[in-house]
Amino acid sequence: MRFLMTLLLLGASVKTIADEVLVNLIDYAPDIKTEIRYHGSDNFVGRRVDGYEAPQCLLTLPSAQALAAAQQELLSFGLSLRVYDCYRPQRAVDHFMRWTRDTSDTLQKARYYPTLAKSELVPKGYIAEQSGHSRGSTVDLTLVETASGQALDMGTEWDYFGPLSNTQNDTIRPKARANRLLLRSVMERHGFSNYPAEWWHFTLKNEPYPETYFDEPVR
Template sequence: MKNSFLIVLLGLVIISCKEDASHRGDGDTQQKEAVEIKDTINDISIGAKESYPTLENMADSTFIRLADYSGDFAYDMRYATENNFLKAQVYDCAECYTRVKTAKALIAANDDFKKAGVRIRFFDCYRPNSVQYKMWKIVPNPQYVANPVKGSIHNKGGAVDITLETLDGEVLDMGTDFDFFGKRAYHDMTDLPQNILDNRKLLKETMEKHGFWSIRTEWWHYNLSSASKDPIADFKWECEH
């Protein structure tokens, strides 16, 4: 109890120092505070370091921090909070890492999205295999969590969970929240309002154009086609940004 009070207090102090703490909509005050604190956790510092090599000069298999190579993405890294279906924080901090080849494809896709007035908002990116074990321990059910022994393409640095938001930060309606396990999240669910179908179509067609494929039951999940044979990784990022 004492710890969570301190975390809330720290969150509020950080929010009061921030000009634009929330991009979210309405809700009651208590809920809003919780969401704002989560948003604070998800503030990913953006900006390339000049000493970094360019993506073109690196091996495709290298892991990179996406925000170091593009400032045009938005982040809502749910597994770095308790706002996910596990109801548990499994990352020490919110970061989005991918392999170089995945990053190149994501940047190209995002350039296309920007022409349509939107951008990618990430829920999850590369996931170390040890985190997959953590998730499996909480929910040992292959219907919801990939078995860590076999691994997921997230563990290979080639899968991302994403949605779209406008360039002003307004999230597009995709019909369900991230990690909604049910028919409404399926790509073949067509009994949905037209604007939702249009939003999903824009997401899917653009990602496919840039070498990603989708899975039938999750509108948010995209795999880079060339990543399926890559090895499972357990590279861990530093929480210092």
């Protein structure tokens, strides 16, 4: 399935173009497990995030194809990808920024940022006014066992704010470190690069819209 999208051009106002730019991952890799957490309350905000009107994983076509290829490799190991976030509309990022300014809301602090003050999340770069996810070629994911559906130990929660989430953090359990490096190596073989501060965050190296930010809701 493809979608007409609204584009937020860097340094420009929101414009609408009649161009099909995103596809639904399920149409290209139906066996990848999806758990779009910003569509519900299981996330650092603690409620559904603006712009997530459906629990869908939308990506640019080359990103979806590359992810499908990575999944095929992992299935041969008895493993599968589980996706937590894909395309993220700019309005969702705006929601995050508003949330950071409400310092009285610390509902999820113990789980997602126990060692940081909420006021530190923006200055330290954990949350920003724009996200690569809004370009449609970035995905947050982990590994699960296909037989049991159980997630592999990665050392932290997805979206955990702190140094423990650095992909090569050397203080986490050896098994978790090995699992992170396995995920990274498979994703790199299929054209993705990892954001070193977040073991779960991967962007297609040759993303088709590197300067364009989208703002259409996920439907």
